[in-house]
Amino acid sequence: MEGAGAILATRGVSKRFGAVQALDGVDLEVRAGEVLALVGDNGAGKSTLVKSISGIYSIDSGEIRFDGRPVSISGPEDATALGIATVYQDLALCDNLDVVANLFLGREALARGPRRLLRALDEIGMERRADELLRRLAVTIPSLRSEVGTLSGGQRQQVAVARSLLGEPRVVLLDEPTAALGVPQTRQVLGLIRRLRERGLGVVLISHNLADVFAVADRICVLRLGRVAGVFDAAGTSEEQVVAAITGADTGELRRPR
Amino acid sequence: MSAGAPVGAAAERLSPRQMARRFLEGDLASLRVILAIALIWVIFASQNDRFLSATNLTNLFLQITAVGLISIGVVMALLIGEIDLSVGAVSGFAAAVMAVLHVKSGWAPVPAVLAGVATGAAIGLLQGMLFTRFRIPSFVVTLAGLLTWQGALLLVLGSTGTVNLSNSSITDLANTFYDPAVGWAFAAAGVVAYGLVTLAGHRRRAAAGVTTEPPVPLALRVAAVAAVAIVAVAILNSDRGLPLALLILLAFTIGFQLLITRTAFGRHLFAVGGNAEAARRAGIKVDRIRVVAFTLCSSMAAVGGILAASRLLAVNQSSGGSNLLLEAIAGPVVAGTSLFGGRGSVWSALLGATVIGSIANGMNLLALQSSVKFMITGGVLLAAVVVDSLARSRRRAEGRV
Numbered sequence: 001m002e003g004a005g006a007i008l009a010t011r012g013v014s015k016r017f018g019a020v021q022a023l024d025g026v027d028l029e030v031r032a033g034e035v036l037a038l039v040g041d042n043g044a045g046k047s048t049l050v051k052s053i054s055g056i057y058s059i060d061s062g063e064i065r066f067d068g069r070p071v072s073i074s075g076p077e078d079a080t081a082l083g084i085a086t087v088y089q090d091l092a093l094c095d096n097l098d099v100v101a102n103l104f105l106g107r108e109a110l111a112r113g114p115r116r117l118l119r120a121l122d123e124i125g126m127e128r129r130a131d132e133l134l135r136r137l138a139v140t141i142p143s144l145r146s147e148v149g150t151l152s153g154g155q156r157q158q159v160a161v162a163r164s165l166l167g168e169p170r171v172v173l174l175d176e177p178t179a180a181l182g183v184p185q186t187r188q189v190l191g192l193i194r195r196l197r198e199r200g201l202g203v204v205l206i207s208h209n210l211a212d213v214f215a216v217a218d219r220i221c222v223l224r225l226g227r228v229a230g231v232f233d234a235a236g237t238s239e240e241q242v243v244a245a246i247t248g249a250d251t252g253e254l255r256r257p258r
Numbered sequence: 259m260s261a262g263a264p265v266g267a268a269a270e271r272l273s274p275r276q277m278a279r280r281f282l283e284g285d286l287a288s289l290r291v292i293l294a295i296a297l298i299w300v301i302f303a304s305q306n307d308r309f310l311s312a313t314n315l316t317n318l319f320l321q322i323t324a325v326g327l328i329s330i331g332v333v334m335a336l337l338i339g340e341i342d343l344s345v346g347a348v349s350g351f352a353a354a355v356m357a358v359l360h361v362k363s364g365w366a367p368v369p370a371v372l373a374g375v376a377t378g379a380a381i382g383l384l385q386g387m388l389f390t391r392f393r394i395p396s397f398v399v400t401l402a403g404l405l406t407w408q409g410a411l412l413l414v415l416g417s418t419g420t421v422n423l424s425n426s427s428i429t430d431l432a433n434t435f436y437d438p439a440v441g442w443a444f445a446a447a448g449v450v451a452y453g454l455v456t457l458a459g460h461r462r463r464a465a466a467g468v469t470t471e472p473p474v475p476l477a478l479r480v481a482a483v484a485a486v487a488i489v490a491v492a493i494l495n496s497d498r499g500l501p502l503a504l505l506i507l508l509a510f511t512i513g514f515q516l517l518i519t520r521t522a523f524g525r526h527l528f529a530v531g532g533n534a535e536a537a538r539r540a541g542i543k544v545d546r547i548r549v550v551a552f553t554l555c556s557s558m559a560a561v562g563g564i565l566a567a568s569r570l571l572a573v574n575q576s577s578g579g580s581n582l583l584l585e586a587i588a589g590p591v592v593a594g595t596s597l598f599g600g601r602g603s604v605w606s607a608l609l610g611a612t613v614i615g616s617i618a619n620g621m622n623l624l625a626l627q628s629s630v631k632f633m634i635t636g637g638v639l640l641a642a643v644v645v646d647s648l649a650r651s652r653r654r655a656e657g658r659v
Contacts (some may be wrong), residue, residue: 088539
């Protein structure tokens with residue numbers, strides 16, 4: 001069932017936290033140049049799945065495949081090395097550092113020459129690349145040297161998305177990127193997601209907002225109680241069908257979820 | 259301000275208001291402390307005219323050297339949002355190791371000093387690993403360290419309880435004063451080097467077309483450094499001359515300030531202190547950064563302890579005891595390094611030691627009772643933390659529109 005263009009796939013991925021089976025045999029695949037929306041109720045396992053793929057959690061069983069080969073991801077750096085970038089719901093920015101420092105956090109550009117031995121930073125190089133990147137993405141912030149803690153929620157979200165693109169990833173995982181945003185900033189982020197798709201990236205979009213999902217997604221994967229409850233093509237699927245899959249109404253399931 | 263222009267268009271030129279704001283935000287904390295020092299000096303000078311004499315100011319600088327060096331290490335721990343309560347005990351123990359190796363075992367001064375610093379580094383490594391491996395709060399690990407290394411000090415000193423340092427290169431560390439001409443040469447070299455580095459950095463940034471600091475405050479800053487250097491050397495020269503101990507303190511301050519502001523390690527230090535989870539997700543080895551921070555902290559405690567022993571000409575059972583620990587931690591906090599991590603500078607170690615040293619020195623000149631001295635020092639620490647906390651909440655209120 002693995003399609004030709006699949007970059008990232010999960011096979012039977014399971015994860016348990018104590019008594020809670022957060023993920024239960026999840027099969028998923030993301031192709032190059034598509035936006036796959038991941039939807040589901042609270043606690044359906046969306047964030048757990050994303051954190052498992054990006055190396056924050058280790059999976060209990062199943063496998064993650066990248067470019068058709070099984071890979072082991074035991075930390076965020078493994079995921080980054082493969083070309084999987086993640087933008088978390090809680091953004092994971094350092095409020096006390098400025099925009100440039102946050103964009104390059106963990107992959108700082110080092111000065112050339114003898115200063116490299118001291119791991120001295122190439123501030124000018126980083127600032128130029130940051131300027132170039134933000135300009136290309138039409139991101140608006142007061143100054144590249146503003147502390148991130150002084151930016152608005154929308155500006156912080158844009159910085160976080162921009163950061164994920166610096167490592168030239170092939171798959172980008174976005175966890176609720178529009179949750180805290182106003183209408184114009186949501187539109188900017190959705191525009192940015194379309195641009196990622198045009199560049200041939202695989203995009204996984206977690207969202208509660210079905211309007212946003214239908215605006216950008218090519219396919220919609222519904223998670224319910226840690227399992228895949230259905231995968232739909234966005235074109236030709238109604239919101240009602242997706243809602244039914246999210247709530248479990250389509251399966252005629254009557255027992256209460258625990 | 260939050261609306262903002264597209265960053266690309268605005269990157270080269272900031273409005274005058276933004277420039278003024280950045281200048282103030284960048285230097286306000288240090289400026290505030292310098293004003294506080296001026297105020298303290300004016301108060302004590304009005305009460306006792308010997309306070310601002312060259313002899314007393316020279317004594318003041320000698321008094322703060324050891325605390326200042328220890329505080330540099332404390333800044334490393336504070337920046338990652340941790341605390342090290344063992345720095346006083348480590349300074350005493352490391353100095354004792356050095357003294358015993360030199361005096362009793364006949365080691366040459368340099369290997370003995372290096373062994374003392376290595377003792378500090380090893381302790382920091384151990385405490386850092388205990389902290390990260392077993393996830394014990396740092397204040398508990400280092401509180402246990404405080405007791406342990408105090409015991410180790412007594413053990414190493416043996417039955418005599420004191421080791422005297424006779425004339426040698428070790429005592430020269432704190433008792434060398436340079437001729438006036440050498441003092442002026444150091445001042446001139448320092449100011450010229452600072453001016454050239456500042457100018458070169460400004461030109462490089464301007465040529466690359468990235469944000470630059472406006473030239474006027476930059477020039478003012480160089481002028482201020484020159485003024486401080488000239489006044490300081492003039493005062494020191496009219497007494498015994500520029501002390502080597504002060505140069506050591508300045509060298510470590512500048513070195514560590516460059517380390518935390520210009521290197522990847524320094525950037526990661528701030529990141530861990532600001533948001534450890536974000537740092538971890540960015541692929542930073544958070545625990546390794548923490549261990550290195552604790553290692554640097556204890557190493558600097560050892561350096562400070564060795565300077566203190568050099569000044570005292572001895573290591574005894576009370577080395578590293580009494581107020582040393584509290585002063586070494588209070589100094590940077592008074593001068594604007596946050597207790598909660600992620601904010602601060604190495605200059606706060608020097609400035610904070612000057613604040614606390616000035617108060618202690620002045621109160622001694624006035625022959626105040628210990629009871630009063632303790633309460634005044636406590637009040638100053640509290641006031642400084644309150645001011646810092648108010649500044650922080652104001653910054654938050656302005657920032658989040």
